[in-house]
Structure formats: C-alpha cells, structure tokens
Amino acid sequence: MSMAVRDIRFADLQMLRYTVGGFARLEPRQKLLVYYLAQASLWGRDILWDQNCRLGLALRSMLEAVYDAHRHGKLTCQDDNEWEAFVTYLRCVWFANGVHHHYAMDKMRPGFSEQFLRDALHSIGYEVDEELMHLVFDPDFMPKRVNLADGEDLLETSSMNYYAPGISQAEAEAFYGKMKTDDPRPPMYGLNSRLERDGEGSLVERVWRSGGMYGPYIDKIVSWLQKASEVCDSPGQREVILTLIDFYKTGDLRTFDRYCILWVQQTDSEVDFTNGFTEVYGDPLGLKASWEGYVNIVDHEATRRAQTLSDWAQWFEDHSPVDPRFKKTECRGVSARVVEAAMLGGDLYPSSAIGINLPNSNWVRQEYGSKSVTIGNLTRAYDEAARGSGFYEEFVLPEALPMVNAPLAAQLDDLHTDLHECLGHGSGQLLPGTDPDALGAYGSAIEEARADLFALYYIADQKLVELGLLPDQDAYRSQYYTYMMNGALTQLVRIEEGRQIEEAHMRNRALIARWALAHTQAMKLVKRDGKTYLEISDYDALRTVVGQLLAEIQRIKSEGDQAAARRLVEDYGVEVDETLHHEMLQRYRALDLAPYKGFINPCYSLVCDKEGKPVDVEIVYGESYDEQMMRYGREYSL
C-alpha cells in the first residue's frame, strides 16, 4: 500500500489510515459485495449532517465553495494566516460533521475574521447568508449540539436537529410518554423521525424514508443495497438486506425490529455491515438515532479469542458479583467477532468506535441476543500512533511504566474491548415492568459503566488464565492502571479548560475511577515533583471495589432507579477539578499530541469486463483527507 500522503494533524485532531488486510483474501464476488455496501454506507452522510444541525449542509457548501475556488486559483488571499485558519476550521467542521465539536459538543471557534470570509465569498460571487455568518461567528448562537446539563430544557439548549425549534423537552417527553404501552416488544419509538409541528400546532413525526424526509438519499442507499443483495454470502444475508430495504421504503419501526432480529442471527458471513439509524447519543432525550453505516470483513484469527469469551457467557453471568435477581438465567446469542473495517460512513466517519454491539432494542437483545464486534484494524492504527509518543512516559508513575509498556498491554486493551462488547453489554436483565428508558439522560453513561465494570471485573479473573487468554494472574494489572489513570486524570486532556464532562463514555470512565478513589485506599492520587499521578497499591482490593460498583450499577439499571443514576453520574462523572484539569492540559500540551483521532477511508474502484459488467474491485489507499472530504461532498450529495 502507498503511504505517500502523510497523515495530517490539525487543531486537536490527527487523521490515521487503516488498512484492510483481509480484502485481498476475498473472492471477486465478495469484493463486489464490499463495494456495494460501501456505497450504501457513504450515501447517508448528508442525513447525518442535517441531523447534527439544521444549518450544517448549507455551512459546508459555503466553506467548500471557498476552498474549491482557492484550489482552482479563482481566489487569492492576501493573508496566509487567515487562509490557514480557514482551512483548519473547514477540516474541523468536516471532522465533526458539523459546526460543533464531535466530542465536546460545543461550537468550534474560527481562527479567521468575519471580514476575511465575507471578502472571500464576495470575490467568488457567493451570496452571503447572514444566518450562516451568525453560526460561524456568534458564540451565543447554537452554542451546543447536545446539552445534558441537569435542570435545563435539554431541547431548547441543544441545537441538534431532531426536534423542530420551539418544541420543549416537556412536550416531547409527553408526546413519547403517551406511546408507551405494556407491549412487551415495543418498537424504538421516535428512532427514525424528526418531531415537528403541523399547521394546527400539534406535534407530528416526519420520517426518514423513501418518499419521506431525505427520500432521494434513502433511495440511493436502497439502490446500492439492492445490488449488494445480488452478490450476498448466503440466502440469509440476502434476506437481511431485503428486510432493511423494506424498512427504508416504509420507515416502519416494527420492520426495523424484524431486520435487527435477522441481522443479529446472521453470524457466519465473511462480509457484514450496519446501515441505518443506530445510536442515540446525538439526541439529548436519547430517542432519535443518528445515521451510520459501515462495512467489515471478519478477522478469523482474532475472532477465535472473542468467541472463547462468548462460549463462556453463561459462566461469566453466573459468577458476577451482581444480585441474582438481576442476572440472566439464560445468556444466549452473544456472538463475538473481530473484524476489519472496510468502510466507515455517517456517524462512524471519520471518528469511529472501535467496538460495536448491536442491536439497541432491549427486547430484541433479551430474546435474540446481540452481535458484537471489535474492529481490529482501527485499534491497530490507534496503537501504532500511540507507541513512542511519550504519553505514558509523562503520565504513568515511573515504577509502573515497565508494566504499562510491556508488549502484553496492547493485547489487554483488545481483551477489555472484547469483554465490554461481548459480555458486558449483553449481561444482566431488567426487573419485570422496568421501563428500559427509565434512566433518561443518564442511561447512556450508566450503560457504558456497566459494560466497562463487567470487563474490568473479569479481566482480573483466574478464568481468563484458564481459558488461555492471559498468561498469568497478574497480567491484568496494566489494564487497571491505564484505565483508572485515564478515568481519573488523563481523559481530562480531551476537555477544554472551564468545561465539564459531557460525553457518555467519558462520564462513565470518570465515574468508575473517581468512585473507586472515594471508596478504597488501594488506589490514590499522589504528587511527585509537583505532578499528579495515580498510584495503585493493592490491585486485589481495587478489584473488589470494581465488583461492588458493578453490583450497584446493575441494580440501578435493573430497577430503573433514576434518582440513584443521577446521583452517581452527577457526583462522580461530571465535574472537573480546575487545578487538576489545568495541570493535565499543560503536561499534555508539552507533548504536542492530538487528543482525538479519526480515519481516512480507503478508496474502492470497480473493475469491469468488456461489456461493462463489474467483475472485480480494487482498493487504493492514497487519498488525502482534504481530497476525500471534497470528493464525498461532490459524489454523495444531491
């Protein structure tokens, strides 16, 4: 593969490339399957941009017009600094799929002047839209994409686009509250729609589907899925794709559940995918899902490792420190695969999860299990970027450094992800009658904490040594150290000074580490030469505390105890100690590393025979970040 184009660094971001080693192994038909599914993964991009902010697509067009004019020599800039700041801003907007930081959710600030942009637009004859100027330059206009601050109207204070302006949180909650019945198999109400007001002022849902909202985009996705359905790995996979097409055509959420059930049972194909309205982190009320799509190829070797865990799922469930009432008596269908990403799209691009566990419907999971993947080639790309960066040398206590730097440590990260995805999310059960959404805005952080705690508890278990997944009983220690260090200290480098912790996964890690600090002497923060470090003196005792918190979090989830969820998250997962935060940022800045990373996709191109019929697919890696973003804007936008 070509590494001619250097992976770029800008603002707080670094772009990485992932390689798809398994692609070469596929037969031509399967390569075509990857190609068609990849196209279907890219066509939902604009839907996501529109979901993130109602002005997102207009903003992108405006910024790209300036960038394009400059590249073609139609725009000359007097001031190189302004131009450089403009390009950085555009790259950040591309990265975030909108004007708000992908992680912090705050609006990003431009480093160039308003005059600069006005002049540039004027010189290329692009009509200035004053609302877009506000969006870029007025910090008080749409300041936050998703606000989760306790006590505020979460819809009024969030500028995501899942609810029409003027709809209050109370109205939306009442609207969806009425849909709740005692149906044991409820669809995920609200998942694929925007809540709006009709002419009479009543609330109505507008649905993303063929002939509905973003219908022409959905039709594009459908047409590529159609092609994919003709080159499937199995009749079962074909049925999965056809059911998804049916869902896109009707927008019917019960069809979506049917698709999820078929999809979760489809575990033997070499090439797999997700495509659709999936995760709800972008909605402050946790109902509406952002569009995402990705394609993957199974990694057989690494899958054996994850499968071993899966095979023992019931054993892990039975032996967890959780109250027996909250345990599944029959743990089924937790399938586990390690895959290589072949294409990332929508909300998984360019910033991606490294492990995915779906579907999200509680009753489908309960009755059919879930499908869990760890994306090995993304983890590998992260790993390679981190090695030798000096990060651990700065933040890890010197006596713990050899342990953390041992070759085994990277493997432990993978094992933690496997445990989190294959066992953690799939473990436990709700008490009969508990509303799956009872934890409200705290649900995501609590669910992630539950999966992480399950992983932390078991990574220290003798069982993993017995199963041949770890060499000895002490091997897990480096994972405890780096996990707790991250939760208590180093993840703070991803937050801007003066801000609190907002994102669900970050809240979960802070919650776990700081709850543990408050509840055991086995771990504490120490000062050396004016620097703060984490010290763990008794790993066994720390594991006991991990088990205690796991039991409590599972209770909260099983009983739907929102008051307790709120207390835990607010007490341990949100606030940031200003002095500590400042210190972390300073030490981190001195290393000159990017706290966030994203991925540049490979390019695929069709090889056709003399009649123009596609017969094979080539993969190419050389595209630069800017080229890729500009191309996606041209080729996957209507």
Ligand code: ZN
């Ligand atoms: Zn998770």
